[in-house]
Amino acid sequence: MDLRNYMDSTYLKTAVQAGVSEEENSKIVQQVIKEAVEESFKLVMLRPQYVAQARAYIDLSESKVLVGTVIDFPGGKGSLNEKLEEAQRAIDAGADELDFVVNYRLFQQGMIEEVRDQICKCTQLTLGAGKTVKWIIEVAALSNMEIVQLTTLIKKVALSKFEEKQYDKIFVKSSTGFFQTEDGRPNGATVEALVLMLENANPLPVKAAGGIRNRQDAELMIGLGVKRLGTSSAKAIVDNLDSDNTY
Template sequence: MNIKNYLDSTYLKTNEQAGLSEQENENIAKGFIQEAIDENFKLIMIRPDRVALAKKMITEANSKVTIGTVIGFHQGATSIIEKLEEATIAIHNGVDDLDYVCNYTAFKNGEIDLVKNEILLGTKLGLDHHKIVKWIIEVAALNDTQIIQLSALIKNVVMANFKEDNYQNVFVKSSTGFYKTENNLPNGATKESIVLMLENASPLSIKAAGGVRNYEEAVEMIRLGVKRIGTSSAIAIANGEVSKSDY
């Protein structure tokens, strides 16, 4: 198994979150991009304002690494109009994957039509431009029943509105990695949450993000059936080391 084919190397901290100046934080982002190029990871996941930078570096290196970004990050509460505008700019700047944060708060509040509409329109924009689309459901904010219901809702919207050959290009993704939990509970992918997603989102693919910090955990996720793993510890995982990162 070439684990690198599954790894979406991720750096999403803002300057404030990193406690760094804009230039210092950009240098870290550049380091992640270069590492993805050097290690030939599947993808570099970067904030929207750095997609153009990643595209430039990858093009100059003649690399096959793809570029992903997050939309509506990290709480997912922005309107679908704002999400579509953000995604459109990312597409213009050369992004390959659009990882939308689903408005899981609206879902929990019973605003199902709102959630269905954003899934439909966000997915359509991505697929119309031949992009991979992922919907982050934030499993740590949901109970098991809600994980099942939201995974199924995304699947049902996609299957009702898009052709079967598009299904492989739409993912349900576990987490942002930035959700604040109480009592130090996991805020990312767990085996239990991933199994629920796999059982209820199929035939869509699953991306496990957050909480995968070593090679063994990554392999376990892949054997369960996930197609992609989002991690800020891609190099540690690829080298068989254990990461102390919180994402």
């Protein structure tokens, strides 16, 4: 199994979160991009402001590595128009895949139609541009029942609004990796959450993200059936090393 084919090599820290200057953070991003190309990872996942930088380097390198970015990250509280505008800017900058944070708080408040409308219209925009969309549901903020219900909602929108040939371009994704939990609980992908997602997303693919730091965990999640792994420890994982990265 070549784990590189599953890897969304990820760096989503702001300069403040990383404790460095903007210039230093840009250099870190450049190294992440370079590493993704050298290792032939599936994709490099960065904040929107770095999409053009990644696109230019990857195109110059004549690499097949995809460029991914996050939309309405990490809170998912933005309006539909804000999500659409940010997504269009990312597409214009050269992103291949857009990982949207679903407004799970609205979902929890019972505002299902608003959430459904966001999922539908943002997916339409992304697929219409020939890109891949992933919906981050933030499993650490949800009960098991809510994981099932929100995953099912995304699936129902996909099956009712889009063609079967597009299903593999619509992912359900576990986590941002930035959600603050209490009592040391995992804030990312867990086997329990992924099983629920896989059972209820099918035929849509699932991406596991958050807290994947070693080869054993990566292979376990792939064995469950996930199609992508979002991790800041991609090189450590393929080199069969443990990582202390927090995402």
